[in-house]
Every structure is written in C-alpha cells, then in structure tokens.
Amino acid sequence: MTGSGPGPGPEHAGTQAEPEERGPAIGRGPRLVVAAGLVWLGSQLLVQRRSKTARHGAGALELPGGKLERGEGPRAALARELGEEWGPQATELTIGSVADVLHHVYPSPGPEVILIVLRVDARAWSGQRWRERIEPEPGVEVVAFELDELPLDEFLAADRPFMAAVRDGRVAAWMGQC
C-alpha cells in the first residue's frame, strides 16, 4: 500500500499488497526455502561450483544444499541434498547447529531465497580423503578453500555477506565454539 490514498476499502481488507506495492526490490519470482551446509574440513571449507548449465547462477560458488520438499525439515533436506549432490558417502558427515538464516531477493524474475545454513562436520574426510569419497553430481565441482582464500565475489549474491563473515572469523566453525 502506498499510503497516499484513503486506505483500503472493505474489498481490500485482509488482502496482501501486490509485490510492486511493497517496494521495487520485491520481485515476482518464487519464494524458496533452502537448506545449505557450511561444511568444515578442519580449517578448510568445502563448497561447490554450480553447473555451467544451471538456470540461475551458472558457474557460481555456493554451499551444498537445496530446496525443502513439502513436509521436510531443514536437516532432512540437507542430508538428502548432500547425498544427491556429493554421493552416498556424504551420509558420514555430521549435520550440526544453525549457523545463520539468510534472506535475499534476486532481481526479477529470479527467486526470493530464505537460506537456512547448517554447520556440517566433515572431519571424517580429513586430509585429502574427501576427494575419494565425493561423487559430485554431473557438472558440479567441489572445491576446498582456506578461509583467507575464499573468493567472495564468485559466490551467489545471497551468500556473499555471510561468507565474508565466515572468512573474517565471525562465524564459529563448530558447535563447541558457539
């Protein structure tokens, strides 16, 4: 609602404002609820590069994860997505506490994303073992970075402020540090 008129008449009472009335940043794309993993391998983070043919954010870095299915909780969704994206041995990884909840509106017709970021402990794959264990989905590449090497500009826009906080040590790695 703009506030310049006399206010909503009875025919408008209780209805939602149209997206363009709520501000220019609100797009018409879908609103997605996504679970994603902040996967710690000792001092390193494991992240992935989206397929070059992805419909949205092709070639960008992101955290593993994906959309919650109807009736599915964030942990179950992340466990399922890790299995789908990184292969069956990803079930060895421990999903821990919520690191943050991010919100981002991509330019229209992109989605509005609510991203629940959960810590994941990958120490079971320490050293180079992760390279043998992971069977990435076709087109997806998994990459390990030390925090000071994180290429922030290459991440999906929703992730960048959060990844900057991770790089700067403002996000604890594991539950014991919370």
Ligand SMILES: Nc1nc2c([nH]c(=O)n2[C@H]2C[C@H](O)[C@@H](COP(=O)(O)OP(=O)(O)OP(=O)(O)O)O2)c(=O)[nH]1
């Ligand atoms: N997995 C993941 N998705 C992210 C991150 N940041 C971010 O904006 N997203 C967005 C990209 C997608 O629009 C959405 C995740 O959806 P998804 O992984 O299930 O689906 P997708 O777009 O890759 O592919 P599709 O199944 O829709 O074809 O959340 C992130 O760090 N990890």
